[in-house]
Amino acid sequence: MYNDILTIGGVTVHGYGLAIGIGFVCAIFLAQGRAKKRGLDEDRLFTMALLVMIFGFVGAKLLYCIVELQSVLDNPMILLTGGGFVIYGGIIGGSAAILIYCRIRKLSFLTYLDLLVPSVALAQGFGRIGCFLAGCCYGRETDSAFSIVFQNSLYAPNGIKLFPTQLMSSAGDFLIALILLLYAKNDRKKGKTGGLYLILYSVGRFLIEFFRNDERGAVGPLSTAQFVSIFILLLGLLLFFTNLFRREKTSDTSETT
Numbered sequence: 001m002y003n004d005i006l007t008i009g010g011v012t013v014h015g016y017g018l019a020i021g022i023g024f025v026c027a028i029f030l031a032q033g034r035a036k037k038r039g040l041d042e043d044r045l046f047t048m049a050l051l052v053m054i055f056g057f058v059g060a061k062l063l064y065c066i067v068e069l070q071s072v073l074d075n076p077m078i079l080l081t082g083g084g085f086v087i088y089g090g091i092i093g094g095s096a097a098i099l100i101y102c103r104i105r106k107l108s109f110l111t112y113l114d115l116l117v118p119s120v121a122l123a124q125g126f127g128r129i130g131c132f133l134a135g136c137c138y139g140r141e142t143d144s145a146f147s148i149v150f151q152n153s154l155y156a157p158n159g160i161k162l163f164p165t166q167l168m169s170s171a172g173d174f175l176i177a178l179i180l181l182l183y184a185k186n187d188r189k190k191g192k193t194g195g196l197y198l199i200l201y202s203v204g205r206f207l208i209e210f211f212r213n214d215e216r217g218a219v220g221p222l223s224t225a226q227f228v229s230i231f232i233l234l235l236g237l238l239l240f241f242t243n244l245f246r247r248e249k250t251s252d253t254s255e256t257t
Contacts, residue, residue, distance in 0.1 A: 015133030023126025024053065027119035034115055034184075044105065048112060051097040059093020060086055067217035067224045086216075087124070088228045091201075094120070110190035117197035118180040124201075125173035132166035139163030140213040155214070163211045172204045191239050198236025202229040 028049055035045050063086040098116065102109040131137040135153025139162045147161035156162060179200065184193045206229040209222075217224035 016130040016136075019126050019130030019133060020123075023123035023130075026126065027123040030122055031116055031119040034118070038115065040111070040115065044101075044107070045112075045115075048098060048101055048116070051101055052094040052116070055097035056090035056094035059096070060090035063089025063092070068215070086224070087127075087205075088225060088232070091120070091232075108190065110194060113194035114184065114188070114190065114192070117194050118177050118184065121173050121177035121180060121197060121201070125170045125177060128166050128170035128173060132164070132170070136214065137166050137169070137212065138214050139165035139168075139211050162213070165208055165212050168211065169204075169208050172208065173201075176200045176204065191242075195236045195238075195240030198232050199240060202233040202236060205229050206233075 028046070031045055031049065032042055035042055067086055095113070098112055099109050101107070102112060128137070132148075135150050135156040138150070138153075138156035139148075141157075141160055142163050143161065144163075146163070148164040148167075149161055150156040150158050152158065176197065180193055180197055183196060206226050209226045209229075212223070219227040
């Protein structure tokens with residue numbers, strides 16, 4: 001909505017990038033605090049966070065190229081703009097970075113996944129505020145009072161009442177972060193917090209897609225994000241309940257011994 005926040009010395013500070021930067025810093029501080037409580041190496045955490053940012057950026061751009069291949073071929077310069085990201089590509093790329101790093105350093109992937117997912121959800125919440133400021137990822141037209149009207153957006157239709165899908169997504173991401181933090185307070189089996197994140201995010205993303213109206217690709221009757229959400233949900237359920245079943249099996253064994 002107001003993407004150009006201010007101009008300093010001829011350099012314009014964009015709300016989209018500023019929100020993402022704030023989200024990243026907050027995510028790092030949150031992860032650092034939780035790492036201290038768990039006795040985990042903070043230096044490794046910072047290295048991992050940097051890799052997640054790089055791989056996440058590349059993954060988000062790559063998936064965008066796959067989803068919007070024709071648009072990229074028609075206008076390759078779009079890859080150099082502030083837009084052109086698919087969040088699921090970022091999640092996949094970031095997760096791959098954690099997995100590779102943990103394998104190389106012989107660390108527990110699930111331990112660090114559980115540590116980082118609340119921070120990921122927090123960063124996504126700020127990122128969606130950035131989307132709101134830029135006007136991308138906009139919603140469908142509505143007559144409802146629950147709406148927003150853009151006036152100077154380069155992406156969203158201006159002068160039309162739209163569902164505020166960016167703010168809806170942001171609120172959902174902040175809620176997911178809170179739920180994960182509360183859930184992880186107890187001693188949980190490795191992977192359960194990470195699995196819960198995948199479940200909550202995929203369900204939320206699947207539902208919010210019904211309210212969005214920006215171009216984002218489709219697979220049959222589903223948007224690309226909805227299609228990917230199905231597989232992310234299945235992975236989350238597998239990760240969450242597989243560990244639950246293992247815990248129950250262990251408990252049963254110890255009781256009968």
